[in-house]
Amino acid sequence: xxxxxxxxxxxxxxxxxxxxxxxxxxxxxxxxxxxxxxxxxxxxxxxxxxxxxxxxxxxxxxxxxxxxxxxxxxxxxxxxxxxxxxxxxxxxxxxxxxxxxxxxxxxxxxxxxxxxxxxxxxxxxxxxxxxxxxxxxxxxxxxxxxxxxxxxxxxxxxxx
Numbered sequence: 231x232x233x234x235x236x237x238x239x240x241x242x243x244x245x246x247x248x249x250x251x252x253x254x255x256x257x258x259x260x261x262x263x264x265x266x267x268x269x270x271x272x273x274x275x276x277x278x279x280x281x282x283x284x285x286x287x288x289x290x291x292x293x294x295x296x297x298x299x300x301x302x303x304x305x306x307x308x309x310x311x312x313x314x315x316x317x318x319x320x321x322x323x324x325x326x327x328x329x330x331x332x333x334x335x336x337x338x339x340x341x342x343x344x345x346x347x348x349x350x351x352x353x354x355x356x357x358x359x360x361x362x363x364x365x366x367x368x369x370x371x372x373x374x375x376x377x378x379x380x381x382x383x384x385x386x387x388x389x390x
Contacts, residue, residue, distance in 0.1 A: 273370040276362050280335050287312070291320040295338050296363045299354045303340075306353060321353055337362055 259267070277284045277292060287310075294310050295301075301309070307317035319329050321338060328334040337359035340351040355363065 269370050272372070273366040276366045276369060280337065280362060287316075288320055288323060291317065292324055292337055292359070292362075295321075295324075295353050296355055296359070300352050302350045302352055304350070324359075326356075 274284075274289060277289050281288075290310055291306070291312075294306050298309075303317050303321055304314050306321075307314040310317065312320070321340065322329040323334055324338045325334045325340065326336050336356055338353050339356050340353060342351060
């Protein structure tokens with residue numbers, strides 16, 4: 231079996247790509263990518279359950295925080311390719327109180343460092359966010375649900 235380096239983690243082994251033979255149907259997503267897309271969709275269901283209209287940008291922001299906790303809002307914005315003001319809105323929506331003053335998702339929190347530039351805020355997962363991340367990892371590693379697998383198998387790239 232061949233492993234893909236992007237699928238490795240510090241905690242575990244690579245996920246197999248099963249001999250990575252190219253598909254014979256050029257207008258469809260290759261089968262190994264359909265399986266990984268289904269696994270990713272299964273993991274993202276956790277975030278969708280937290281907020282039914284979870285956007286891809288909010289999910290990307292959450293995963294960026296989870297991938298490197300303690301970065302500043304500006305560093306996260308740079309890493310995700312968002313404007314700092316956009317990242318601030320995302321962090322508010324993922325935090326305890328959203329940008330409209332309503333209850334947020336409670337997945338991340340802001341903290342100031344006791345020394346240095348006190349204007350900079352660093353972003354961390356809350357206990358609720360860490361639990362969501364654990365559930366996402368479990369869902370990803372357990373594989374796709376039947377519904378997601380059927381959806382992934384139906385995905386294809388149609389020529390125009």
